[in-house]
Amino acid sequence: MTSSQIESYHRDGFVILPQLFSKAEIDLLYRVATDDTVTGNSFDLNDQDGKKTKLTLWFTAGDDSFGLMSRSRRLVASVQALLGPGEVCHFHSKIMQKQPKLGGAWEWHQDYGYWYKNGFLFPEAMISVMLALTDANKENGCLQVLKGTHKMQRFEHSFVGEQQGADLDFVHEAEKISELVYCELKAGDVLFFHPNILHRSEANLSERPRWSVISAYNLSYNKPFREKHTSCITPVQVVSDDALLASGLKKVSGADFLVKEAEITLNVK
Numbered sequence: 640m641t642s643s644q645i646e647s648y649h650r651d652g653f654v655i656l657p658q659l660f661s662k663a664e665i666d667l668l669y670r671v672a673t674d675d676t677v678t679g680n681s682f683d684l685n686d687q688d689g690k691k692t693k694l695t696l697w698f699t700a701g702d703d704s705f706g707l708m709s710r711s712r713r714l715v716a717s718v719q720a721l722l723g724p725g726e727v728c729h730f731h732s733k734i735m736q737k738q739p740k741l742g743g744a745w746e747w748h749q750d751y752g753y754w755y756k757n758g759f760l761f762p763e764a765m766i767s768v769m770l771a772l773t774d775a776n777k778e779n780g781c782l783q784v785l786k787g788t789h790k791m792q793r794f795e796h797s798f799v800g801e802q803q804g805a806d807l808d809f810v811h812e813a814e815k816i817s818e819l820v821y822c823e824l825k826a827g828d829v830l831f832f833h834p835n836i837l838h839r840s841e842a843n844l845s846e847r848p849r850w851s852v853i854s855a856y857n858l859s860y861n862k863p864f865r866e867k868h869t870s871c872i873t874p875v876q877v878v879s880d881d882a883l884l885a886s887g888l889k890k891v892s893g894a895d896f897l898v899k900e901a902e903i904t905l906n907v908k
């Protein structure tokens with residue numbers, strides 16, 4: 640990661656590193672993502688129109704292909720460069736499965752809107768990293784961000800459908816003064832975004848799937864007081880960049896998958 644990329648992350652609240660993963664790596668990850676071990680452990684979250692957005696989330700980064708991706712030197716080093724000093728930990732990874740015609744929307748939110756509720760005190764110690772497994776564009780519901788809104792700090796979040804949505808009075812004000820950016824990605828591109836940047840995505844009304852994986856990282860000093868999983872305070876065991884391809888196809892089996900009903904930020908009360 641170059642110093643101008645680090646600068647743009649701090650200025651805009653996000654930065655894209657094109658083609659951080661090769662075609663061969665993406666082919667492998669996509670095969671693992673579409674295997675039963677992932678799709679069979681997915682759950683649905685309703686958006687406000689009742690469309691379902693499907694995701695599979697687990698905490699510990701293991702020795703499967705996605706674990707090797709999220710522990711790879713290139714990703715962890717990039718996260719370290721953006722977060723600064725501290726021990727980088729892998730909080731969780733989730734595979735977002737926006738199926739053609741079916742995949743639901745994500746309402747305007749900040750990821751720290753969720754993580755605050757898990758009891759994390761330092762947003763600056765956290766980051767979301769999205770790797771595109773298929774091309775993502777306006778047509779199939781790519782991520783949208785309001786540039787620079789990470790400097791506005793945290794908004795109040797409450798349930799919108801089964802998701803957490805930011806207070807719309809504030810979102811509307813933010814929209815007036817911030818540029819809306821469609822983060823179109825090619826498969827293999829990586830988007831790093833700040834936990835306080837406002838973002839959303841529209842439903843996938845196209846004929847093509849929009850799949851991605853989002854890994855969230857945290858620095859070990861940021862100990863949450865409500866989150867029971869310890870992955871977020873366990874320093875990540877870094878692996879070499881070639882480990883992913885060298886290990887061949889490794890299914891995500893036996894991972895500590897999230898159970899929707901057990902998660903305070905998801906369970907509709």
Ligand SMILES: O=C(O)CCC(=O)C(=O)O
Pocket residue numbers: 735745750780781782838839840851853
């Ligand atoms: O995948 C998307 O479109 C957005 C997902 C997201 O923002 C989240 O899971 O927090």
Ligand SMILES: [Fe+2]
Pocket residue numbers: 748749750838
């Ligand atoms: Fe998000």
